[in-house]
Every structure is written in C-alpha cells, then in structure tokens.
Amino acid sequence: MSSEPHPLAETGPVPVALSAARKIRISEASRHVGELVELQGWLYNLRKSGKIVFPIIRDGSGMMQCVAVKSNLPEPVFEALKGLTQESSFTVTGTIRAEARATGGFELDVTDAKVIQRVSEDQPYPITPKEHGVDFLMDHRHLWLRSRRQHAAIRVRHEVIAGIREYFDSHGFTLVDTPIFTPAACEGTTTLFEVDYFGDEKVYLTQSGQLYNEANAMAFGKVYCFGPTFRAEKSKTRRHLTEFWMVEPEMAYADLDEVKRVAEELLVYLTARVLENRAEELKILERDTSKLSSVRAPFPRLSYDEAVKLLQTKGSEIEWGGDFGNTDETLLTEDYDRPVIVDRYPAHIKAFYFQPDEQRPELALGVDLIAPEGYGEIIGGGQRIHDLALLEARLAEHRLPREAFEWYLDLRRFGTVPHGGFGMGVERFVAWMCGLEHVRETIPYPRMLYRTRP
RNA sequence: UCCUCAGUAGCUCAACGGUAGAGCAUUCGGCUGUUAACCGAAGGGUUGUAGGUUCGAAUCCUACCUGAGGAGCCA
Incomplete structure (x- = not known):
C-alpha cells in the first residue's frame, strides 16, 4: 500500500450534480435521447485508443458505453476518465445518442465527468472480466x-x-x-x-x-x-x-x-x-x-x-x-x-x-x-x-x-x-x-x- | 455422515521426478470506434499445511485442512 495518494484519486466530499443536467438511470435512456443527462455509477470496463476512451458505466439499472474524445474535453476530465480503474465510482454528464454499434443501443457523448472514488491499483477490484472459480466468487x-x-x-x-x-x-x-x-x-x-x-x-x-x-x-x-x-x-x-x-x-x-x-x-x-x-x-x-x-x-x-x-x-x-x-x-x-x-x-x-x-x-x-x-x-x-x-x-x-x-x-x-x-x-x-x-x-x-x- | 475429485502469481490454468511458466488483472509506453479491444515493456511465487521416500519433490507416499460434485434427506 503506498502512502502517496494517486494523482487522480478523489478525496473530497461526494459531489452534488455536476451541472444542470438531469440525473437519470440507464434504464430510462430511451426516453432521453438527444438530452443532456447525468449518470451516476461505477466503471464496468474501459477501453482506450489514444485520444478516445470508452468507459462502460453501470448504475444498477443497466450499462451504457460512454464516448470521451480528448479534443472535446478539458484535459483533467479526459485524464481522469482515462485513468479509471475497474469499479471506480464516478458520474458523467453527456448527451444520449442512439447507437447501433453499442450494446443496449445507446451511447453517451461525454461533456463532463467527476471521479468519486478511484479504486487503488494497490488493491484492484478482485473480480476481473475473465473466468473465476466458484470458491473465489463465493468468497467475494x-x-x-x-x-x-x-x-x-x-x-x-x-x-x-x-x-x-x-x-x-x-x-x-x-x-x-x-x-x-x-x-x-x-x-x-x-x-x-x-x-x-x-x-x-x-x-x-x-x-x-x-x-x-x-x-x-x-x-x-x-x-x-x-x-x-x-x-x-x-x-x-x-x-x-x-x-x-x-x-x-x-x-x-x-x-x-x-x-x-x-x-x-x-x-x-x-x-x-x-x-x-x-x-x-x-x-x-x-x-x-x-x-x-x-x-x-x-x-x-x-x-x-x-x-x-x-x-x-x-x-x-x-x-x-x-x-x-x-x-x-x-x-x-x-x-x-x-x-x-x-x-x-x-x-x-x-x-x-x-x-x-x-x-x-x-x-x-x-x-x-x-x-x-x-x-x-x-x-x-x-x-x-x-x-x-x-x-x-x-x-x-x-x-x-x-x-x-x-x-x-x-x-x-x-x-x-x-x-x-x-x-x-x-x-x-x-x-x-x-x-x-x-x-x-x-x-x-x-x-x-x-x-x-x- | 459417506463416496469421488481438486488446491501452483490477485484470478484462471500449464509444467507430472531434473533451472516454476502463460493469459487476465495492476503499472509504464503506443493507438480517434473499441466490443472479455489490440501492440510493446515491467513488477508479481515458502507450489494448502505437516511429515516421509529420493542425489534431487509442485510432481511419488501418509495424515490433516479447505473447497467442489454426488448420495442420503428435503423445498
């Protein structure tokens, strides 16, 4: 365990809404296409490709892939998203768009994001996207x-x-x-x-x-x-x-x-x-x-x-x-x-x-x-x-x-x-x-x- | 309680008597459409525990511990 906090770690109080954007749950996405909304959840998985990252957020009601493009975002927001670890808690604001390529049918074009707690790399989330045995899973x-x-x-x-x-x-x-x-x-x-x-x-x-x-x-x-x-x-x-x-x-x-x-x-x-x-x-x-x-x-x-x-x-x-x-x-x-x-x-x-x-x-x-x-x-x-x-x-x-x-x-x-x-x-x-x-x-x-x- | 099988890196597994290895996860670097993304690099181990056999044990033997599947009993 390192004593130095990670540069992206967020230690402040839990924030209120990032903006005037309406807070919705992912299960309601189909009713808010084209609107600016805020999602509150946890990182399910993250794929990145240089200057574009695809965080998948889950909020308990569903999952949605977010699209964060470096050139469209303030530097700290892009870096924070890029550095997210599995199951880190965060909120994102963006516009919902119907997207056939995404599972679930919708994507969020990110305009802002806030990390609530970044899961430490010293003790990463134990359940990875790969296979696990029953004993391990039952213990977790x-x-x-x-x-x-x-x-x-x-x-x-x-x-x-x-x-x-x-x-x-x-x-x-x-x-x-x-x-x-x-x-x-x-x-x-x-x-x-x-x-x-x-x-x-x-x-x-x-x-x-x-x-x-x-x-x-x-x-x-x-x-x-x-x-x-x-x-x-x-x-x-x-x-x-x-x-x-x-x-x-x-x-x-x-x-x-x-x-x-x-x-x-x-x-x-x-x-x-x-x-x-x-x-x-x-x-x-x-x-x-x-x-x-x-x-x-x-x-x-x-x-x-x-x-x-x-x-x-x-x-x-x-x-x-x-x-x-x-x-x-x-x-x-x-x-x-x-x-x-x-x-x-x-x-x-x-x-x-x-x-x-x-x-x-x-x-x-x-x-x-x-x-x-x-x-x-x-x-x-x-x-x-x-x-x-x-x-x-x-x-x-x-x-x-x-x-x-x-x-x-x-x-x-x-x-x-x-x-x-x-x-x-x-x-x-x-x-x-x-x-x-x-x-x-x-x-x-x-x-x-x-x-x-x- | 009984029978069978299995414990090796954080996880999933390989090595089956002769220098413990891979993928994932983590870190660093690269990539503007990825779908368990990909490419390159790094760190990471008292092989469940205790004995025994052997020049040498993750590997063979014994006991124990932990777990899984099944039987009996039940919803």
Whole structure:
C-alpha cells in the first residue's frame, strides 16, 4: 500500500450534480435521447485508443458505453476518465445518442465527468472480466452481485417474489406472518437449528410456518406466510441451502384438488410473468425460454402408484413405499415439458398431519409438484387432518410431545374444517426459471453446509 | 455422515521426478470506434499445511485442512 495518494484519486466530499443536467438511470435512456443527462455509477470496463476512451458505466439499472474524445474535453476530465480503474465510482454528464454499434443501443457523448472514488491499483477490484472459480466468487459474493449474470438472477428473484405477492394478494389471501423462533419441530423429521433463548428454554429456527398457517387459515380463511426457513440437514447438493425462502399458502374449506389447482395456477402465473417482464435478464443468463413458454395448465397428474410403475419401466429400482430420489424425479419429468403433479403418497413417508385417503387409508393426501429439467420438487403440500381423534392418534404414533401441540389440537376442537395448503421453495423455482446449475446463485447471500460468509 | 475429485502469481490454468511458466488483472509506453479491444515493456511465487521416500519433490507416499460434485434427506 503506498502512502502517496494517486494523482487522480478523489478525496473530497461526494459531489452534488455536476451541472444542470438531469440525473437519470440507464434504464430510462430511451426516453432521453438527444438530452443532456447525468449518470451516476461505477466503471464496468474501459477501453482506450489514444485520444478516445470508452468507459462502460453501470448504475444498477443497466450499462451504457460512454464516448470521451480528448479534443472535446478539458484535459483533467479526459485524464481522469482515462485513468479509471475497474469499479471506480464516478458520474458523467453527456448527451444520449442512439447507437447501433453499442450494446443496449445507446451511447453517451461525454461533456463532463467527476471521479468519486478511484479504486487503488494497490488493491484492484478482485473480480476481473475473465473466468473465476466458484470458491473465489463465493468468497467475494458481496462484489460478485455486481456482475451481469448475478445481477440478472437476483432481478428474476425479485420478479418471482413480486409475482408471488401479487398472485396471493389478488386471490383473496391475507399475508399473516408466522414465527421464526419455534418451540418444537413442525414435522418431527428434519434436523433443526437450536437457539439458546436466554439460557433456560430451547427454541429452534422454523423449518415451516405450516402449523401456524393452519391457525391463521381458521382466522382469515385464506392466508400465506412468506419468509426464511431453516434446515440443519447436512445436505450437500446443488438444490440445498440451510437458509432458504418459502411461501406457504393455507386455505380453510379446501381439499386436495383445490390445493393442486392453486399450486398449478401459481406456477403458470409466475412463469408467464417472468417471461414477460424479465426477458432481458433471461437472455443474459442464456436461458432457453422455449422450455418455459410451454408451462401451461393442465400439468400432467400422476398418483404415487402410477409414478412408481412408470419409474420401474424406466429402470429405477424404486419399490412401492419408498420415496423418490433425485434421479427418480428427473426420470418422472423427462417426457414432459411442464411440471408433473404427483399425489397420494404412502402415509409413512409423509408428515403426521396429512389427511388419509378415504378409500385407501394407507395413503396420505399429499402432493408434490416436480419441475422439469432436473430441478426437482419445487412444491410440496396437501390436505391436513381435521378430525381431532385422528390427529391425536397420529401424534402418539409419531411419539411427538402432546403438550407442545395442544394449541394445534385446539384448531380441531373449535370449528374444525377440511383444509390444506402447500409450500414453494423460492430458490428452487428461481433456479429453474434462470436455468442455473445451483440454487446458491438465486439468493444474495447463500447459507450452505460449509459456507456462512460473507 | 459417506463416496469421488481438486488446491501452483490477485484470478484462471500449464509444467507430472531434473533451472516454476502463460493469459487476465495492476503499472509504464503506443493507438480517434473499441466490443472479455489490440501492440510493446515491467513488477508479481515458502507450489494448502505437516511429515516421509529420493542425489534431487509442485510432481511419488501418509495424515490433516479447505473447497467442489454426488448420495442420503428435503423445498
């Protein structure tokens, strides 16, 4: 580290506008062609050719190539632009011009510029325009988010989340949040993160808002909760995070068919919305969108029985009673261009609260929606037990502590009704939309088995 | 937790028992239309850690550490 400041370093206070030029974001460029505007951003890349330099500025909304010609600019302005290093922050003023040669279709003819902070050559920006490995990039996740592909994936995530909210809000659902600290396991199966709660009581980070959702559905009719969920399982695959986001709708007076209908409608809506509003991001991600435009109702529907038979003809070693592995899920969807709905699973591989099938009580009225292209289960849900005696029996069978579930049993004592819902994993859905290999790129700061930083 | 693979310059990789090298990044110089620009030059290394084999180890062996892919489990 040199103690001498670089001659081009800017150490003064952050400036206000350079001129009377209107400050705009790059995404608005098409509405300001021919106007003098100011852009505020960071240097993405710089090419120079003697007396002309081409800084590419990114401002979070897009990128634009600027053209700075030496003979048209004051010497210090030209030299400052010429000496910019990657990710230096600066503002430029100039006139927007339509330019077919430039990516994005517009260029800025620079008339003035101001460097806010020039990134030091002693410690240059670590992520270069060349290739990097996953480990290095994950260690620099806080900077990696500035890159084109990561930026695009997070914007698709944003669109999906906005779509989820819009879908439920416009279909009569109320957002009722469920707690993150919970006193006991919801399902009694997965491993939980234990938290020291003021020394005396043990609490856990939630793995699902579902039990609380059922109470909320009896209060509001149709509800959803949407928040982070935690699983302490030591899963090490491209489909797992220890902290992930899940949206869980729950509906009073709903049976399994209604749950399937809503799940299907939600996926169709979200997919169409992403295709409509995020075409540019999908292009950056090089997503084959023909794989998404076929996602329309109705989705193929299989019973668990049929799915097992189908898998056996495809060479899987699955036997009736077993759960699907990842290769099974991929085999199940390989002949379809949209998600597959599989329902009525053996009760013993599902959680205690699933309503049994009337004709065949050994089956649970659970349903999974399995995404194509190997993205696996993105929705899981079903119809819940509404009968008090049956639920009490199931709690005992699963050796769950009765006292912790007394409030949950109350829902069956005071005006119980058939009800159901499902949970959708946001990151898996976004990974599918984006065509990403790994869910870790669909969340800003992934938490995984061996990664909690940055 | 188990199986497989990988750790060499800031980054991506090469060298596979005999003097550690290239591209990118950074610095300096050149170029008025570049598109991961190009051309010339410079600086940059305890080869993940600790042992062992050998005249000689980045290279072979052992253990450990770190990471990646997969299995199981799940959304």
